[in-house]
Amino acid sequence: MAIQAPATRPANPRFSSGPCAKIPTFSLDLLSDAPLGRSHRAAVGKAKLLAAIETTRDILGIPADYKIGIVPGSDTGAVEMAMWSLLGARKATMVAWESFGAGWVTDVVKQLKIDADVMTAEYGDIVDFDKVDFNTDVVFTWNGTTSGARVPNGDKIPAAREGLTICDATSAAFAMDLPWDKLDVTTFSWQKVLGGEAAHGIIVLSPRAVERLESYTPAWPMPKIFRMTKGGKLIDGIFKGETINTPSMLAVEDYLVALDWAKSVGGLEGLIARATANAKVIWDFCDAKPWIANLANDPATASNTSVCLKFTDDRIQDGAAFAKAVAKRLEVEGVALDIGAYRDAPAGLRIWCGGTVETADVAALMPWLEYAFEAEIAAQ
Numbered sequence: 001m002a003i004q005a006p007a008t009r010p011a012n013p014r015f016s017s018g019p020c021a022k023i024p025t026f027s028l029d030l031l032s033d034a035p036l037g038r039s040h041r042a043a044v045g046k047a048k049l050l051a052a053i054e055t056t057r058d059i060l061g062i063p064a065d066y067k068i069g070i071v072p073g074s075d076t077g078a079v080e081m082a083m084w085s086l087l088g089a090r091k092a093t094m095v096a097w098e099s100f101g102a103g104w105v106t107d108v109v110k111q112l113k114i115d116a117d118v119m120t121a122e123y124g125d126i127v128d129f130d131k132v133d134f135n136t137d138v139v140f141t142w143n144g145t146t147s148g149a150r151v152p153n154g155d156k157i158p159a160a161r162e163g164l165t166i167c168d169a170t171s172a173a174f175a176m177d178l179p180w181d182k183l184d185v186t187t188f189s190w191q192k193v194l195g196g197e198a199a200h201g202i203i204v205l206s207p208r209a210v211e212r213l214e215s216y217t218p219a220w221p222m223p224k225i226f227r228m229t230k231g232g233k234l235i236d237g238i239f240k241g242e243t244i245n246t247p248s249m250l251a252v253e254d255y256l257v258a259l260d261w262a263k264s265v266g267g268l269e270g271l272i273a274r275a276t277a278n279a280k281v282i283w284d285f286c287d288a289k290p291w292i293a294n295l296a297n298d299p300a301t302a303s304n305t306s307v308c309l310k311f312t313d314d315r316i317q318d319g320a321a322f323a324k325a326v327a328k329r330l331e332v333e334g335v336a337l338d339i340g341a342y343r344d345a346p347a348g349l350r351i352w353c354g355g356t357v358e359t360a361d362v363a364a365l366m367p368w369l370e371y372a373f374e375a376e377i378a379a380q
């Protein structure tokens, strides 16, 4: 029997896990208020940067006494800045269950050469947070973008802890509840959940993180691009929009537009609901089909942004080639772009479900997934 292609296509085939789909209302015209060709230190530029910081605070519910900075180098820049500036004062615990977390382990153990316990879990699981010593400085990723497994909540992080928690939340911020009282440093990039432009990152510092910055000087030299203190004092301007170096005002405008859109869909609550509704379409699909499953083993840790899937059918001969062929077929059909699993992750698919993706598009993709699966089984 010939395999029938579904009749309906997703209106937007963009399911990339970063840069992620832009807001559904996006058009370049929305950026016309960007102060292009002007100094970012002019009043207009500074006002835009401050608005980006304070609207971020407002939407994410970040406490008034936390510092928020726009930094270079996207999420990577923000995480590196935090680790290079804060670690080394006490023992560290590096927690990882997928590729990005593993990258932070490498940097701390091999580059900074810090005394650290390393706790890892396989793709699909997360580390047992009951076993983490929060009297050490703990570095972890809230949502493992390449495995689709996330921390379910902050309950395992004690309110009273001696160490700092440094959390890479780039595929979680604006899609999951982040417990600010449990997080001393939180980082994310604009290119992720709100579908912003790349290159800029955000770092959020708790008062305890600021206290560490002001009381501890690492033994290694600090590049200007990572420096958050001067003469033992926090450079406060960074957290008011006086960026360390020159930002793209076009990217800033784009972020402001995305934040406005976020407010229009109900702020954080609305964004979480959108992402979860998207992910649920895929979770339900997996429950109904015996040949595909969520890579996250425990539904409590299943990501509502980077949903990672594995094929479980015995007829599949070469898992990696099969998953690639399915992704390719969907791309060629124009129904799903960039949904192959991350290069270091187990073979499979990864479908972005953050709030900028429309639920109708995820729903329209599911029959195509089945179509591509059946077509590739037949083609083996």
Ligand SMILES: Cc1ncc(COP(=O)(O)O)c(C=O)c1O
Binding pocket: 017, 018, 073, 074, 075, 076, 077, 100, 101, 141, 143, 144, 145, 146, 168, 170, 171, 189, 191
């Ligand atoms: C968990 C995590 N950390 C870090 C990064 C790197 O982000 P960026 O390229 O914005 O620096 C990514 C990108 O996908 C990520 O998912």
